Amino acid sequence: MKKIVITIAIALLCLAGTGCCQNAHQAAEEEMTNPVIETIMARRSVRHYTDQAVPRELLQQIAECGVNAPNAMNRQQWEVRIIDSQEYFDGLTQAIKDKSPFPMGDDDPKFRNCLRNASAAIAVACPDDESGMCLINVGLLCENVCLAAKSLGLGSVVMAGPVMMMNSIPEARPFLDKLNFSKGYKLRVIVGLGYPDEEPEAKPRDIGKIQFVE
Numbered sequence: 001m002k003k004i005v006i007t008i009a010i011a012l013l014c015l016a017g018t019g020c021c022q023n024a025h026q027a028a029e030e031e032m033t034n035p036v037i038e039t040i041m042a043r044r045s046v047r048h049y050t051d052q053a054v055p056r057e058l059l060q061q062i063a064e065c066g067v068n069a070p071n072a073m074n075r076q077q078w079e080v081r082i083i084d085s086q087e088y089f090d091g092l093t094q095a096i097k098d099k100s101p102f103p104m105g106d107d108d109p110k111f112r113n114c115l116r117n118a119s120a121a122i123a124v125a126c127p128d129d130e131s132g133m134c135l136i137n138v139g140l141l142c143e144n145v146c147l148a149a150k151s152l153g154l155g156s157v158v159m160a161g162p163v164m165m166m167n168s169i170p171e172a173r174p175f176l177d178k179l180n181f182s183k184g185y186k187l188r189v190i191v192g193l194g195y196p197d198e199e200p201e202a203k204p205r206d207i208g209k210i211q212f213v214e
């Protein structure tokens, strides 16, 4: 009998303890922020960077986050190049500056290069495919890159502008060739990276674009 009473008492104590823990856990959860959501909401395109070099281990880690993105049938139809040579950035800038339809850096005292002044960059290529899946894969890869960068204290900017120049003007050809993409792969996008030298405000988003289907 004594044994039964002790067992019931322990069980009651445990139950009370669990309830207490649950409340404490809930309270802690309310206090706590969600780091993934925080990173998503805080990410902004950064177009000015300090000249501090990004360690290659970080760039490698960011690129690996990129290729861990979801992709159609896990065929991984992408190729990724990490660029951190300032000589490359300077040369590319010289090659495309005069041909750019937009003024490049003329009104910007902090202008350093045509990749929005980034100190490193990740270039991504994929083949042409009728389904459009490859471009979706690349987009997802880029978002992983941007979020990983943000979480590591780096800024990022996805860029199509310089890519269009690189794919079209002969002066930029040597810089495209240097990326050494496989035959059939086309450069689609470059993500500029670096330590941010600005904190841009969030641009407004139209939440009205989101609708539940009843």
Ligand SMILES: Cc1cc2nc3c(=O)[nH]c(=O)nc-3n(C[C@H](O)[C@H](O)[C@H](O)COP(=O)(O)O)c2cc1C
Pocket (backbone or CB within 6 Å): 043, 044, 045, 046, 047, 116, 157, 158, 159, 160, 161, 162, 200, 202, 203
């Ligand atoms: C496919 C794509 C191409 C882009 N191309 C450029 C570009 O060439 N130059 C640039 O400064 N920003 C470029 N951006 C960045 C957008 O301008 C930016 O994401 C948008 O204005 C929203 O601002 P936020 O990223 O700060 O939220 C591009 C973004 C995407 C997704």
